[in-house]
Amino acid sequence: MAVPSLADDSETHWRVFVADQADGGVTALDLDAPENRWQFELAGPARLYPSQSGAALLAVQSDNDQVSVFNSGISLDSHGDHADIAVSEPEQIDGALEGARPFHVVSHGPEMSINFDAGGYVLTLEESDLLEGRLDGTSFEQNTAHHGFAVPIKDYVISSVAAEPEDDAEVLPPRVGLAAFSPDGEMIGDLHTCTDLHGEAFSGSYLVAGCAEGIAALDTSGSEPVMQMLAYPDDLPAAKTGTLLGSKAMQVFLGNYGADALVVIDPAEEPHLRHIALPYRSVDFILDPAKPQFGYVLTEDGTLHRINLLTASIEDSAGVSEPYSMDGHWRDPRPRLAIAGGDVLMTDPLNNAVKVIDAETLAVSRSIEVEGLPYNIAVVGGSGLTH
Ligand code: ZN
Numbered sequence: 001m002a003v004p005s006l007a008d009d010s011e012t013h014w015r016v017f018v019a020d021q022a023d024g025g026v027t028a029l030d031l032d033a034p035e036n037r038w039q040f041e042l043a044g045p046a047r048l049y050p051s052q053s054g055a056a057l058l059a060v061q062s063d064n065d066q067v068s069v070f071n072s073g074i075s076l077d078s079h080g081d082h083a084d085i086a087v088s089e090p091e092q093i094d095g096a097l098e099g100a101r102p103f104h105v106v107s108h109g110p111e112m113s114i115n116f117d118a119g120g121y122v123l124t125l126e127e128s129d130l131l132e133g134r135l136d137g138t139s140f141e142q143n144t145a146h147h148g149f150a151v152p153i154k155d156y157v158i159s160s161v162a163a164e165p166e167d168d169a170e171v172l173p174p175r176v177g178l179a180a181f182s183p184d185g186e187m188i189g190d191l192h193t194c195t196d197l198h199g200e201a202f203s204g205s206y207l208v209a210g211c212a213e214g215i216a217a218l219d220t221s222g223s224e225p226v227m228q229m230l231a232y233p234d235d236l237p238a239a240k241t242g243t244l245l246g247s248k249a250m251q252v253f254l255g256n257y258g259a260d261a262l263v264v265i266d267p268a269e270e271p272h273l274r275h276i277a278l279p280y281r282s283v284d285f286i287l288d289p290a291k292p293q294f295g296y297v298l299t300e301d302g303t304l305h306r307i308n309l310l311t312a313s314i315e316d317s318a319g320v321s322e323p324y325s326m327d328g329h330w331r332d333p334r335p336r337l338a339i340a341g342g343d344v345l346m347t348d349p350l351n352n353a354v355k356v357i358d359a360e361t362l363a364v365s366r367s368i369e370v371e372g373l374p375y376n377i378a379v380v381g382g383s384g385l386t387h
Pocket residue numbers: 079082083084385387
């Protein structure tokens with residue numbers, strides 16, 4: 001006699017999205033069964049931004065003035081002591097967002113904020129609206145069109161601020177600072193200088209951005225943000241930070257420091273910045289969401305390094321690919337990294353593949369062929385119960 005099983009089924013599922021830098025388009029595939037794959041057409045090459053839960057994904061096509069929206073097909077629903085996972089096919093949501101030169105996307109809680117650089121505004125959308133195809137969002141008008149960001153926090157908006165553009169200027173004006181605004185665009189408090197602002201990330205109660213002067217750190221725990229400039233240490237060679245990642249599991253950031261170094265940033269405790277010299281220029285770096293003490297950086301000689309954020313040091317290194325020089329055009333296809341559980345994934349455009357690398361041993365375990373010129377990559381998924 002068959003006895004119904006009362007045991008909960010536990011499932012781990014990672015889905016990988018890879019953007020084609022040659023013809024545009026996105027390939028989605030299941031990491032453990034890469035023959036399960038889906039092909040989506042886009043207007044052009046895209047950068048991919050999953051929502052914080054991973055249920056939605058934005059494909060930003062800057063040169064084509066479009067942002068496409070995907071339902072990743074994986075939803076993780078946390079019940080506190082465990083999560084439920086539901087897996088279905090990925091879907092492209094009907095209709096794309098259109099606007100002048102969409103670029104950076106900032107995720108904060110269930111919201112995603114897209115900067116339209118040439119439009120001078122930021123559109124914020126809720127994940128649940130994205131999944132239902134409601135793409136109106138809430139618009140925030142910036143002081144002038146520029147390559148920046150804005151993000152609503154509590155009842156205010158933090159936005160980058162740019163210089164007033166010169167008449168007949170052919171390029172967007174330089175970023176000069178950061179300020180809090182009311183939702184209708186009134187500045188609250190002072191403009192905080194942050195020359196050449198680039199890169200922004202959240203961790204804990206902080207939002208940070210890279211500046212020529214140092215790292216701007218905004219403590220958002222009170223009713224109004226408090227800003228502090230974390231100066232670059234005097235004993236370091238002159239360089240600056242322009243890319244930042246924030247940990248979800250502890251209050252720490254990892255940023256670049258010039259082309260061939262990283263900084264571990266603790267916005268609350270001294271020393272605020274700890275420097276990690278790299279043997280070659282960095283191609284891409286990433287934080288490990290499940291093991292927050294670790295990050296990984298690929299250098300242009302084809303070596304993957306595991307960074308320990310607690311000790312601010314390189315813990316292990318291994319060759320994982322042929323060299324990818326950082327000389328040449330900034331947008332030449334080069335590897336990009338993502339994490340799927342215990343694996344580091346690396347797009348390998350020279351070999352039309354995604355490499356799967358064991359995060360512990362740094363050994364390449366397999367290579368998954370992907371059509372086109374695989375470049376940007378995003379991973380969603382995790383483990384949960386299906387009951
Ligand atoms: Zn459950």
